[in-house]
Amino acid sequence: MGFIDDLFQKKEDERYKIPVEKDFKKNFDAIKEILTNCDDIIYRDFNVGQDQKMRFAIIYAEGLADKNLINEHILQNLMILSRMANMNIETLKQKIYEVIKDGTVAVTDLREIEDVNVAVDVILSGETILILDKWDKVLMIATRGWPMRSVSEPSTETVIRGPSEGFTETLRVNTALVRRRIRDPRLKIKQFQIGRRSKTDVAVLFIDEIANNNVLRMVKERLDKIDIDAILESGYVEQLIEDNWRSPFPQIQNTQRPDAVAAALYEGRIGIIVDNTPFALLVPSTVVSLLQSPEDYYERFFISSAVRVLRFIAMALALTFPSLYIATTSFHPGMLPTDLALYVAGTRMKVPFPAFIEAFLMEAALELLREAGIRLPVPIGSTIGIVGGLVLGQAAVQAGIVSPLMVIVVALTAMATYAAPSYSLAASFRLLRFILMALAAFLGLYGIIIGLFVLLFHMCTLKSFGVPYLSPFAAAEMTLGDFKDVFLRVPLHMMRKRPSYLHRSDNDRLSKKTADIFSWEGDRNEQK
Amino acid sequence: MNRNNDQISSAQLAFTLAITMIGIGILSMPRTLVEKVGPDALFVVLGGIVIVVVLAFIISKLVTKFPKEGIVEFGNTLLGKFLGTVMALGLFAHFIFFTAIEVRMFGEIIKTYLLLHTPLEVLMISYLLTVVVVVRGGIEPFARMSQILFPIILISSAMAILPMIGELDFTHFLPVFRTPVLDLVKALPLMIFSFLGLELILLFSAFVKDTKNIAKNVMFSAGFTGLIYFVTVAVTIARFGLVETTHMIWPGLEIYKTIDIPGAFIENIQIYVLASWILSVLMTTVGVYYGASLTLSRIIKSPEQGFLAVLMLPVIYYLALMPDGLLQTLEFMDLFSNYLGTLYLVLVPIVLLGMSLFIKKKGGSKSE
Amino acid sequence: MNKLIAILVSLSILITGCWDKVEINKRIFVISMGIDKFEGQQFKSRENEIFPNFIPDRYKITFTYPNLALIVGDGAGEATHKITSTGININDIQKNLNTHLEGVISFDHIKLIVLGEEMAKDEELMKEVLDFIERSPEIGRRIHLMVAPGEAADILSTKLPQPIPLGLYVRDLMNKPTRAARSADADIGYILRNLHESDAAIVPRINSSKNEIVVAGAAVVKNYKMAGWLGEMETLYLMFMLDKVDTATGNVIVDKRILPILVSDSTTKMTVSKKEGRIHVAFNIEAEGSITQHGFALVGQTFDPKYIRRVEKDVEERLEKNIARTYKIIREKFGADLIQAGEYLRKKDPKVWDEVKDNWEEYFTKSQSEVNVRMKIRRVGVTR
Structure with missing residues (x-):
């Protein structure tokens, strides 16, 4: 516990501290001065008590604070209900602040603040400041409340099985x-x-x-x-x-x-x-965590594992497919089966560009299509997809500028790219694809291998907060257990430990009891 | 949490050694063995494995005596400052020649099979640059890369062998033991030199965290590499027969030409095997090149290993360009492995181990 | 700064590079190649007088490469283009053709090499061609080498009924699972290996009529040149000896009725030994088969074990006799160790091999053979 406390120790505010003073007017003005020309700040001063002698003020930011709450639970209590209290009672007089704090303001969170700067900060966060006469503190009342988007399904990372709640902006x-x-x-x-x-x-x-x-x-x-x-x-x-x-x-x-x-x-x-x-x-x-989707754990393990494998293949395709196309068509036609090679050669007969230019053009067109599709409003966005994908592709092939196989390659690559659960990872793969394409155009298969080799080296040097990016593949101590959740997703009852590359004290995920009795088949209770 | 740089586990050491040992030699090994001993090639392989495992044991015994120290340091302690430095300089030269030969052979093979018209210089420079990028990264990324690439290379090559299995003819290994024993023994060094790269333990042991496991892991590594050699030789001879194996320069690669998977998406498996072989040779060269730069940085006590690696590049490039052609490269390779190979893989470790035992005894008697 | 230089250097290499880049549609994929001996008139040119040390042309080579437009489905004309040229050797011709053709000649997808009979009988040329094939990094070891009676060029001129390149046609013909055993089962890898190990090999024979291709029979190559032909039936029985029969049909006459027998599975064990100064080769063949046709309305006969045994016996006798005859032809007419008996001895009985290896050809021509066939008829179709 000590470690966490130490780590998250409150730092001293480095700004010059403006202490709250006993004088109501001074405090009020101090805040007002800092927030000068901020027209969205509402100041409301009023008198409190039977004889209306005490002067209070509340300050809040309009739109950030919940007006209803201020009206009903602060102002009403202070201005109307407090009149019934007899202010002359000696104890009340002395403990006026305690009474207000503990008995009058019917709001969940209250805090005393001694620094004007802090008071301004909380106003701007949507809280309300209550300034009381002749008290060297101001009172913060939690009144945050603004119109916000309700919890809805996230637009990215949609799943079929699993909760459809997504984070909001709050x-x-x-x-x-x-x-x-x-x-x-x-x-x-x-x-x-x-x-x-x-x-x-x-x-x-x-x-x-x-x-x-x-x-x-x-x-x-x-x-x-x-x-x-x-x-x-x-x-x-x-x-x-x-x-x-x-x-x-x-x-x-x-x-x-x-x-x-x-x-x-x-x-x-x-x-x-x-x-x-x-x-x-x-x-x-890690790379592996970026290739996992929450749904993997909700579905049964056969299908999840199959999808995992598919995803790894998709990533390999997304990275190398166009460059392999270039390498095979312009350098090593021997890699293809004869019938396919002849077919490819035939379809490319009228194509005026070398494979690299062809691939580069098509990939660039695809990127353009994607970018245009995002920016446009949804109804038009789909039109762009149709125009770009179908019309342009079809026309390019018919005009003989691009070979039909290239269109297939580009389409497959695009599909493979978007099979990645992580958009950021897919984006980086898209970029690297172009580099590999250039290398393939230069040295063929050898170029691709050099590119992948350097890429692998880079990934091997990469660490994310001290954890090697390629864990668990390249950990110093490889544990077989870590591979249960990489290419395959083994059944839940077999995943008893947490991944070891994160090293922590409590490593048990599933109790041994559950794991041991895990075969509900022939359960005795069923027979009864 | 692997926060400390320049530390590897002994398991990682085993991976780096295995991937360094498997390089150029594996392609021509079946030919050289059959030339010498005919059908008894497999016994030579087995004999070689036994000897190399013993050698691995000797070398790891030596390095475990000096945890966190490389050969440059404990060489100085055992041999004295002058002899130690000479030995270390020799080792440096050994690695430099080794790298140059690898680079040249790589260029020749790529030029034969993959890129027929690309100038050798371009192939070699692009290759060296790639290697240097990785060498500058230090031991840790190298170890991790070996860990990832070794299984990939192994599995892809093994998969490529599968379609052949039905057509292997193991009668080519008959008759057994008709070769004179002397010939078998004479062929042994040939086999041992296929394990060149093992001497890198002398350097890499300095990075190993769990020193006590070195012997076990390194012996396993040598044994496993031997197994890979064994399978390669067995499959090649069983497929080609004796005469034809001797006819080819790189039967280990040519073997994949005999595969035909009708209807498969890929036809010429040879190119794919070549791709995984390129990865393997890249790793070999990285290992040896790194060894060279490390030796030098240790000798001159400079932490700038990465910078030294860049400085060495022109030297290696020049050395690699020296042979006139494939034939001379092969000759150089033989010369190199005969002298420097013997020295640093066999003699130096044994002598140093002897010295360390001797000095320890002397030291022990002194203190008591 | 260093990085900038590195990037600039690599960029300049990238831009000026691409030595090996040839677009796939700019390549000419030779699918089949015919090699003939050329003994025609030497072209007397002015240059030959200037350079008197010229070497006369020795080969006539025919390349066929596919009509790509036809493969994709737009375009008309022949399935393949053909080009013939003469030259000193194959590489010479390949270079010569660069002055004729717009594309780059590539052997990556060659599927068939046909040798003309005259060419195959010339030891010098045969050796050169075999070495060319073995040495080339492009030519695979699973392609087919065949010998044609007459000119190889004629074979390549055959108009096939389907618009498909000849090489692919032959590949499919040779690789189908029900391939007849009458054509020799030997690809280039097998031929090269046997030539290396036993100095003798069989090469399938390819023959053509106007628009038909027949691959049947075999040429015997001994000492790196063609020694003669084996007919279709001889080839079939040789295949039995070599244990290379997948399916074969034969007819037997039982009770004056001609019965076709389908041999569906056959394994041969060859043993070679030396008895009384002579080499003794024994073939033990175990075959399985079925009766595919019998007389109409003869119910019950095929269900009679005794009858079946008689049929089996007849098959066995026929096979034994015919194989023995074929063996005799091989050893007497050709003296070629096509069954790799010498290799067998070298491996299994090295002592004997040491005695006979110097005069092996003599020993082989005088060798004895013994054939034992065990035939099992397993199935008789769906009627009794």
């Missing part, structure tokens, strides 16, 4: 979605703000005793080092804390699915949720 909702899946007190959610101006809330999620402390420390250290004016999306955080920015590979996984985050946390990984974006980050991530 951090608190997102953490709640995760917490609902992990009712363990050891699920820790540590929250802090990043961004000098944006002050974006960032929450680090992990399960104590399962998560690796080294990774946790690295995450915290790297997050602390970020000194930027604004964090608009988790992509900012991702790019600022990743291990190697030169690498084409994403070293941090992003997901919109709370079940994916929960599963990762149970594996001992660490989640980072950033406010204002539905994309959560998961570290450390």
Whole structure:
């Protein structure tokens, strides 16, 4: 416990502290001065008590704070109901603040604040500040509430079997979605703000005793080092804390699915949720984790394993298929069976370009199509698909600019690319494909091999938060157990341990009892 | 968590050694063996395996005496500063020649089978550049790459052999033991030199975390490599017969031309095997090149191993261009393995082990 | 900075490179090749007078390569294009043809090499051709080498009924599972191996009429040149000796009725030994087969074990006699060790081999043979 406390120690605010003073007017004006020209801030001062002698004020940001809540549970209580109280009672007079805090304001979260700067921060986060006369503190009342998108199905990472909840733009909702899946007190959610101006809330999620402390420390250290004016999306955080920015590979996984985050946390990984974006980050991530989909674990293991294998093949295709086409057609026609080779040669007879140009043109056209399809509104987007895919492809083939086989190659490659569960990984593969194509055009198969060799080398040097990117393939101590969840997804009752490359204290996933009795066939109870 | 750089496990060491040992030699090995001993080639392979496993044991015994130290360091302790440095320089030369020969042979084979018109220089430079990129990465990525590539190469080559199995004729190994024993013994060194690359333990042992497991893993590695050689020789001779095996320069590659899988998507399996062989030779060259750069950086006590590797590139390139043709390259290869190979794979480890035992005894008597 | 230089260098290599790049449609895939001996008139040219040390042309080579347009389905004309040229050797002709053809000649997909009879009988040329095939990194070892009576060029001119290149046609013909055993089962790998090990091999014979191709019978190659022909039946029995029969049909006469017997499975064990100064070769053949036709309305006979045994006996006797005769032809007429008896001795009985290897040909021509056939008729069709 000590480790976590130390790690997430509150830092001193470096700004000059403006203490809250006893004078109501001074406090009110101090805040007003900082927030000058901010027309969305509402100031409301009013008198309280039977004799209307005490002067209070509330300040909140319109649109961020829940107006109903302020009206009904703060203003009504303070202005109307408080008149019934006899302010002359000596005890009441002395403990006025305690009474207000503990008895009047009917709101769940209250906090005392001693610094004007902090008060301004909380106003801008949507809370309400209550300034009380002759008290050297101001009261923060939790009134955050703004119109937000309800929890809906994520647009990426759709699954057939599994929950259709996705993260929203609100951090608190997102953490709640995760917490609902992990009712363990050891699920820790540590929250802090990043961004000098944006002050974006960032929450680090992990399960104590399962998560690796080294990774946790690295995450915290790297997050602390970020000194930027604004964090608009988790992509900012991702790019600022990743291990190697030169690498084409994403070293941090992003997901919109709370079940994916929960599963990762149970594996001992660490989640980072950033406010204002539905994309959560998961570290450390490996190639294998980027090729897994939450659905793999929901379906029965036969189909999941088959899909896994298919996905690995798809990735290999996505990376090398066009370059292999180039290598075979312009360098080593002997690689193809005779009948196919003759057919390819025949279809290419009228094609005026070398295979490389042909492949490059088609791949570029595909990328263009994809980009255009994303930008356009949905109804037109599908039209683009039809126009680009069918009309253009057909026309190009009929005009003899492109061979029909090339169209098949490009289409297959595109399909294979989008079979990757991780969009970022697929994107990096798309880029590398072009490099391999150039190498193939230069040295044929030998060029492809050189390219793949260097690529493999790069992946071998890559680490994500201290974990080799290619784990479990290239761990110093290979354990067979880690391969249960790579090419295949073995039945759940056989996955008794968590992946070992993350090294943690509590490694048992499934109790031995369940694993041992795992054959429900011939269950005695059934016979009765 | 593998946070410390430059540390590998002894299992990883075994992988790197295996992938380094399997290189150019495997393609021509069936020919050279059959030339010498005819149908008894397999016994030579077996004999070679036994000897090399023993050698592996000797070398690992030696290096386990000096954990976290490479041959340059403990060579200095055992032989004295001057002799130690001379020995280390020799080792450096050994690795440099080794790399140059690998590079040249690679170029020749690619030019014969894959890219007939591409200039040898382009092939060799692109090859060397690729190798240097990996060499600069240090031991850890190299070890990981071996770990990943070794199974891939092994499985793909084994799969390519499968369609042949029905047509193998093992009567080609008859008659058994009709070759004079002296010839068998004379052929043994040939076999042992196929395991060149094993001497890299002398350097790589410095990186190994679990020193006590080195002997076990390295012996397994040598044995397994031997097994691969055994299968290659067996399959090649069983497919080609004795006479034809001796006719081909690289029967280990030519063998895949005899495969015909009608209706399959791929026809010329040879090219695919060649692809996996390229990966294997790349790894061999990386291993040896890395060995050279490491030796040099240790001798001059410079941490700039990656930079030294880049400096060595022109030297190796020049050396690789020296032979006139394939024939001379093969000659150079024989010369090289006969002298430097014997020295560093066999003699140096044995002498050093003897010295270390002797010095230990002396030291022991002194202290008591 | 270093990286920039590296990138620039590699880019410049990339742009200027591509030495081996030849687009697939710019290649000429030779599918079949016919090699004939050329003894015609030497072309007296002015250059021959300038360079008096010229070597006369010795080969006439015919290449056929497919009409690609036809394969894709648009275009008309012949299935293959044919080009013939003469030259000193194959490489010479290949280079010569570069002045004729727009594409690059590639042997990657060659499927059939036909040798003319005259060519095959010339030891010098035969050796050259065999070495060319063995040495080429492009030519695979599963393609078919055949000998044609007459000119190889005539075979390549055959118009097949389907528009399919001859080489592919022959490949399919040779690789089908019900291939008749009357054509020798020998691809280039097998031929080369046997020539190396025993100095003798059989090469399938290819013959053509106007628009038909027949692969049947075999040429006997001994000492690197063709020694003569084996007929279809001789080839069949030789295949029995070599244990290379998958299916074969034969007819027997039992009770004056001609019965076709389908031999569906046959294994041969050959043993070679030396008895009383002579080489003794024994073939033990076990074959399985079925009766595919019998007389109409003769119910019950094929269900009679005694009758079946008689049929079997007849098959056995016929096979034994015919194989023995074929053996006699092989050893007396050709003296060629096509059954690899010498190799057998070398492997299994090296002592005997040491005695006989110097005069092996003599020993072989005088050798004895013994054939034992065990025939089992397993099936008789669906009627009794």
